[in-house]
Amino acid sequence: MRGDREIKVIFAVDLYNEGVDIPEINTVLFLRPTESLTVFIQQLGRGLRLFDGKDCLTVLDFIGKANQNYNFTEKYLALLKDGYMDPGNEITNGFSHLPGDCYIELEEKAQKYILENIKKSFQSSSGLVIKIRNFKAHSGLPLTLQNFLEYYHITPEIIYSKNTFSRLCANAGVIDNFNEDIEKTMAGAFKRICQINSYSWISFIEKTLEENNKTWEELSATERRMVNMFYFTIYNSPPEKLNYANSLDALNEISTYPVLFSELKDLLLYLLSTINFVESSKNINGDIPLHVHSEYSRNQILGALDIMDPASMREGVKYIKEKKIDILLVTVHKEEKSYSPTTMYKDYAINENEFHWQTQSTVSSDSDTARRYFGETGQEHKILLFTREYRENDLGASPYVFLGRVRHVRHTGSNPVSIIWKLDEPILPQYLEKLSNVLPS
Known part of the structure; x- marks a missing residue:
């Protein structure tokens, strides 16, 4: 292809996947199926080098159409920036999260076909069951929750928006069918558990469940609160209403259901392996286990505060009153279907250090x-601010990010009162953009 460009086409089988530099390549034809993301990226990379007069790389994929089980999802995930896990949304919206100076353009018919493939692949229980059934043959790995999630580059939310992993495995015929009374409860709980991102809390719960050797009386005040928080991740009613002496007894009972208890431990270990930020060592008080920048549901927050x-x-x-603490739970993006006109308060981050918040309309300035x-x-007394971008996500109620203690800077108006808070801890960049999209009118 160099010089007089006499060579127009090269066909190769496992020969030029890597170690070859021909920047003039402007078209790649995929005629070989592969389940390996590494091989896929290497093959695609042969045509991604820059060259004068080369405006784009044309990719002709003849495998995806021929193979109904072709995995478009993981191929496109491999091309996106880290942290963006929804290739279907990227295809629909024009691949807005590709690396800099990159773009992908799909023909309308190809886009429709790929979206349908992705939907069948992971966005339905039947698609997940097929993936689970064929996992060992495709990957060569033992079927575990962590192996499955990592191999297909998907998040636990994709699994738990459909069912428990154990039930999907049973439906796929790769484990024996099981009948555990707690299954419906745990199916809902797993949706909430997979949104926990507090390393210290998950570590404690995983260890407590694994060892199962302490009584309620032996737990410290902080440990009891962490157990209460996890109890309210699984159940909605107080322990005594469900005939438990305390929250720990309820958690220990889960161990009597071996299939789902094993899945619970696997999920907790997976979550520990994926937390990619260091939670602040600063919390409210030494014995209240709420850490700045970690995410919590309303019930978890209340459990941590002995409610x-x-x-x-x-x-x-x-x-x-007894703790001299005010807690503020704020949803930044308020949708009209979920809020009345009198509760569409203007709450938003001004910058990394300040937050605009409005009181309830019944609160006067005096x-x-x-x-x-x-x-x-x-x-x-302390005012604690918890925020979230939207009220709901694909799993139900969205958790709140704990932004920490805030202090009054200034205020205006009455019924409601508009207050500018100063945060003790700056808002992390990954949250700031999401919480500052709403501007005052």
Whole structure:
């Protein structure tokens, strides 16, 4: 292809996957199926070198159409920036998260076909069952939750939006069928568990479940709160209403269901292996296990603060008088279908250090509640801010990011009062953009 360009086409089988530099290549034909992402990227990479007069690389893939089980999902995931795990959305919206100066253009018919393939592959229980059934043959690896997620580059949310991994495996015929009374409860719990990102909390729960050698009385105050938090990740009602003496007894009972207990431990270990940030060592008090920048559900937050009846909090604010703590639960993007006109408050991050928040419309600027927010009561108390981008995600209620303690800077208006908070800890970059998309009108 160099010089007089007499060679127009080269066909190769496992010969030029790597170690060959021919930047003039402007067309690649895929005629060889592969389950290896490494080989796929190497083959594609033969045509990605820059060259004068070469505007783009044309890729003709003859394998995807011929093989109904061809895995488009993992191929496109390999091309996206780290952290973007939805190739279907990327295809629909024009691949907005490719590396810099890269673009992919699909013909309309090809786009439609690939989207349908992805939908069948992972967005349905039947597609997951097929993947599970064929996993060992395709990968050569033992079938475990972690191996499956890592091999296909998918998140636990994809699994648990459909069913438990154990049930999908049973439906695929790769494990014996099972009948455990707690299955429906755990199917819902796994959706919430896979959104936990506190390393210290997951580590403690995993160790507690594995060892199962402590009584409630032997736990410290902090440990009891972490157990309560996990209890409310699984159940919605207080322990006594479900005939448990305490939260630990309820968790220990899960071990009597071997299939789902094993899956629970596998999921916790997987989550530990994927946490990619260091949670702040700063928390509210030494014995309250809420860490800045970790994510928590409403019930988990309440459990950490010794509130054992989650139904007692029906709004986005709660004053815990005995602890001298106000908690603010804020959803930044409010959809009209979920909020009344009087609750469409303007809440958003101004910058990494300041947050704009509006009180409930019933709060006047001269009320006791407002004075407490302003720090004018003469008593030391703490205001804790938890935020989320949207009310719901694919698994149900979205968790809140704990932004830490906030302090009053200034305020305006009344009914509602608009307050500017200063955060003790700056908002991390991965959260700042999501929480600052709403600007005041």
